[in-house]
Amino acid sequence: MSISMKNLDPAFRGAGQKDGLEIWRIENFKPVPVPTSSHGKFYMGDSYIILKTTALKNGSFRHDIHYWLGKDTSQDEAGTAAILTVELDAALGGRAVQYRESQGNETEKLLSYFRPCIMPQPGGVASGFNHVEVNEQEHVTRLYVCRGKHVVHVKEVPFARSSLNHDDIFILDTKSKIFQFNGSNSCIQERGKALEVVQYIKDTFHEGKCEVAAVEDGKLMADAEAGEFWALFGGFAPLPRKTASEETGEETEAAVKLLCFNQGQLEPIGFESLTHDLLETNKCYLLDCGAQMYVWMGRTTSLQQRKGASEAAEKLLTGDSRTKSHVMKMIEGYETVTFKSKFNEWPPTPDLKLSSEDGRGKVAALLKSQGLDVKGLMKSAPVTEEPESYIDCTGHLQVWRVNGNAKTLLASSEQSKFYTGDCYIFQYTYTGEDKEECLIGTWFGNKSVEEERVAAISLASKMVQAAKFQATMLAFMKGKNQFSSLSYFRVSKCLRVVLALDTRNSLLKMVWMMIVTLKLD
CATH class of the missing domain: 3.40.20.10 (Severin)
Structure with a gap:
């Protein structure tokens, strides 16, 4: 479902029609455009909507919508931002993924828009603070x-x-x-x-x-x-070392809950196996995975249903004080790989795109039936393009250490610390040319045991199956290839990734070239 730009808030009209960033601040329940000169300047008492438009080679646009909530923003402003993102997405065709961003817990995708960082300043509209220019403030350490x-x-x-x-x-x-x-x-x-x-x-x-x-x-x-x-700290003294429990930094995976938004209320749905069949196209759902929450909106749902589900997710997070949970909202048919991977069963998405030759042939047949000359229409010069690297290291990386036949999720600070006696599984999701791409792989230390290597391959294979084989699977072993650490995912200068299309099966093949060797801990 989509809405006309004419029915949209005037501040949004014409949005998303050119490559780049557009930002609005919520003032008195209305979106107010932020001038380009102030992009990246956020106030703790405000809520903002950020639209990132990317021009694709085929002439179309890809949209990512974020709404950022300062730590001092009012609940009314936060709810307004959540609802307005739904309206903006609907006006743009309903294909964008919407991200909830809270101060201090922003996604790497959002942070990549503002270099070198986001540093919110005191002040805000609804909070009653005045926006004071930083150079006028009395400097505080x-x-x-x-x-x-x-x-x-x-x-x-x-x-x-x-x-x-x-x-x-x-x-x-x-x-x-x-x-x-x-x-x-x-x-x-x-x-x-x-x-x-x-x-x-x-x-x-x-x-x-x-x-x-x-x-x-x-x-x-x-x-x-x-x-x-x-x-300045009162004199030198050694800093304490972390305790053993702090060193592990392990995070446990929360139990997955599915809730249906029905008549203004969230109703839990019991299930033995999380499958696609549980989602009805005329309803909205919340998939609560602890650190991540997904709002799924069926294609035939009304705009009011989508707004209600978005507002319900906001209230749920606020009520449970889950300030660090990330929320992604998506429309049926445009689900991300990470969302699909949460389900035990997900039907393959049919490829409705026609190749250029098929399309040209059908047009030629139509024109010929109308008595028009189609000579030369079927001829086309072969198009050769240099493969591009479009993994920009702003995706989402998860790493698990294999323990027997199970896997344990590592904290972000531990993701680049590998041990030669262990096996690891990693999953990296990122935005591709026109959809989300996913890499799933294993890393074996050269002193790891065979049983854990077998378990790692089995667990990674199950993750690929859960993603409905829409992920590329890789395997590395210390000493047997040019990779020595997963740090390369986050160091763009150390790695060049080339993506080439395999015309035999339409799957993306990965060609990896390491420029420098990263040192393993």
Whole structure:
């Protein structure tokens, strides 16, 4: 179902018709366009809608819609943003995936739009705060933690020694100097990204006029800049090491729940096996997977049903205080690979596209039946295109360690730390040319046991089957190929990926070329 642009809020009219970003802030329950010069400037008390339009080679557009909620935004503003994204998607054809973004827990896809980072400022419309220009504020010493090798998550933490650790990079912003504290376990890619954030803070909050210093974890007071840094915390003292439970950083997978939106209420649906048959095209559903929640909207549902389901998902997250859960909303027929992989059964999507030769032949036959000359119509010059690399490292990476016949999900901070005695499974989903693509693979340490290698292959194969064979499967082993770590997913300078179309079976084949060898822990 779609709605006319004429029935859409005037601020949205003409949206999504050109490549690039468009942003609106919610003011008095209405979307107000944000000028291009202010893109990337977010206030903690506001809610925003972000539309990313990508022009495809065939002349059409792909749309991704995000709504960002500041930590101090009102529930009314958040609900309005959630509903308006549904209207905007419907006006654009109902094909976009909609992402809920909360301050401090943004997706890497959203962060990739704003380089080098997003640093929300105090203020907001509904909160009653005024939007104050940063250069007019009295400078307050702030401590930030930076995480990420490709896109950077920047979060303000309490200005205290207890906030520091050995694994992350911290930026201490004082009135006259900016310090970058590099944890001893941080990598060079993370340090490089954090340095970009330091430069951004210097240009944005200090008008480019302040000193910058780097402090290495472990350096004592003998180093002048390290001494100055530690003096701000009351003097140097060793940072504590993580406990064994903290080191593992393991996350457990939550039980999957399916809820149907019916007459304004969410009703749980019991099932023994999660299959596609549970979804009815005239209803909306919420698939709750803990860290991720999916809102599925049937093709024949009304706009009011979709708005209601979106609002219900927002209330559910707020009521349960699940600020870190990601929400993706999608229309029937345009489901993502990650959503389909949650189901034990999902019917194959029919390929309705005609090849250029088939289409040309049918047009020629039609014109010939009308007595028109079709000479030369069936001839066409072969088109040769250089394969492009369009994995931009902004997708979603999950890594599991194999334990016997089961797998354990690793925390993001542990994804690049592999051990030679273990086996791992990874899944990487990213946006392709016109749909979501998925890579599922295994990595074997050269000291791993045969039983766990067999279990890893079996578990990965089941994941491919759950994705209805819409995923490309890869297998790596330390010492038997040019890859030494999964870090390459997040380091674009270290890897070039070329995608080529296999004309025999219309599956994407992956040709991987490693530029540098990454060191394994």
